Amino acid sequence: MRVARLTERVIRRLLPRSFQGRSLLIVLMPLLITQIVALQLFYGNYLNVVSRRLADGVVSDLSFIVDSVEHMPAQRDWLVTQARWRTQLEIDFHPGETLTTKNAPFVLGPMDEDLTNAVRRVFDAPCYIDWKATKQGVRLEIPLRDGVLDVIVPRKRLDVGPIWLFVAWEVGSAILLFIVAGLFVGKQVRAVRRLAKAAENFGLGRDDGPIRPQGALEVRKAALAFNRMQARVNRFVAQRTAVLAGVSHDLRTPLTRLRLTLAMMPVEGSVEAQELRPDIDDMVADIAEMERLIGSYLSFARGEGEEEPVPTDLATLIRDVAADTVRAGGEVLAIHAEQNLVVPVRPDAIRRVLINLAENARRHGGRMSFSLRQAGRMIEITLDDDGPGIAQSRRKDVFRAFNSTSGPEGGSGLGLTIARDIMAAHGGSVVLRNSPLGGLRVVLKLPR
The missing domain is CATH 3.30.565.10 (Histidine kinase-like ATPase, C-terminal domain)
Known part of the structure; x- marks a missing residue:
């Protein structure tokens, strides 16, 4: 259980966090798996079979030629000439020579191994293969009882074609499809980011107005729902502000009348009027405090929603x-x-x-x-x-x-x-x- 949690935590850290990154990963992984499977099926199965059959065909021709020469040594020159013309193989026999012992360059692919195995299976002897002997041919030396058979095999009889061409096609198509998917996903992500930015600004009190629905159908529906919510909230704030403005006027009007009444009361002349002066001052102070409290309450209820950032x-x-x-x-x-x-x-x-x-x-x-x-x-x-x-x-x-x-x-x-x-x-x-x-x-x- 602990190992599973640790593995899950590592995978989460490796995976991209953005919606665009994860969407591209969802597109890229099946694409790569498909390309790898296709490459393995072609290169690991079909190419091996074709290469083995081509090598067997070349070695079969050589085996027939060698058997013919050994059974009819008097007609060796004629047989070699006919073999060159009919099999497209450049054949030379070097009597008394031995096999080249130097290492031959190895070619990437199954052709080298298939040709070597076919020679060993048919002639029961090691051979020397030089894939870079000529530009259009492969040198093959086969030891015989009284010499060495030197053969130049055309590459077209052994090679099914450059493998890099198939790999380039696979990689190129994958890159092209990934770019197209990236452009499409980027357009969808831009619509989501625009919606998130509008929601963030609206939450911060920065009303940018309704946003234009773009992107997929679900994103458009979300944008329309956001526009409707924004309109309802703005309408509610406007209605509440209007109501509070009326409440402010209704509450402050009687307080203003009280303040004017107290200001017009006579406080000079009689002793009784002089004694009322401290009470009147206290009442004026209380009215000022009430006005301040009303302003504070209204500010709290209004929430400063009418001011623009x-x-x-x-x-x-x-x-x-x-x-x-x-x-x-x-x-x-x-x-x-x-x-x-x-x-x-x-x-x-x-x-x-x-x-x-x-x-x-x-x-x-x-x-x-x-x-x-x-x-x-x-x-x-x-x-x-x-x-x-x-x-x-x-x-x-x-x-x-x-x-x-x-x-x-x-x-x-x-x-x-x-x-x-x-x-x-x-x-x-x-x-x-x-x-x-x-x-x-x-x-x-x-x-x-």
Whole structure:
């Protein structure tokens, strides 16, 4: 079981991970197996049979000629002349000579071995074969009782044709079919990649509009389904935004009337009116707090869906937020920002996240520092403060809506929730850690 798992793990690592690579592998493997089987059937079976038959035919002619010469030595010259003319073999007899002992060059293929075996089987003697004796012939020396028979055999009587031609045809056809399959699979994969890119951009809030269905029927159906889903989501967001705009108007209208009523109340003259002044100021402060809470709730429900992403210089955005924080009474110790980090984001939404976090740091500590850097394919914005921080056990709870963690200072309990939702809409995340300043470190991660 362990060996099987290890083998499966090794195979998974060797296999391509992309859809295009695996599709091409599915096409290539049967193609290679088919070509190998065809080559083996031809080269290992058919070619062997043909080569053996050709060698047997040449050796049979030589055996007949040798037997004729030995039985009719007086007519040797006539027999050799007739044999040359009728068998296309150049035959010479060298009386008193011995067989060449040097090694002959070996030819790739079964022809050399088949011819040697046929000579040994018929003449019961070793032979010498030189496949490079002439351009169009093969030299064959056969020892006889009183000399050596020297024969030049035409290659066409032994060779069925160049094997490289068949191999080139096999390899060429395989490459051609693989290129055609690669072009076809690449076109299908481009449609899938286009659909994946559109889904990724839509998830990051970058609405590029409907995509044009392309590729196979299933991919076209998936593209149409994505377009319908995108239209439904956009319609839902537009309807919800319109409803929330009306709710915002309805809620803020009575608060505005209350603020005007309190502003018009007489607070000068009588002693009773002077005594009401602190209560009126408290009521005005409560109305301002209610307006702030309503704005926070509506921002949380709206989710910044109406803002379009644009390329934004994050370093400039952080410096603007830091300047606003200093004007509000906070102390910014340092800003460490890498330059030329321009990312397509919703600038107002990211600004709201940074202002919210900076305001929390100002209320709970007072001193803070900003940093901006690129970490691989992500952009990290870090804010450190010297406040009391958040315990490790409570860091998951602070992201839940209406779970206030602001302590005696008050708060709606939506700051980190809104920050998390805005970062998630950008395809990023929010991470809480311990700060070197002694308080809380908030790390915002955005995709590049």
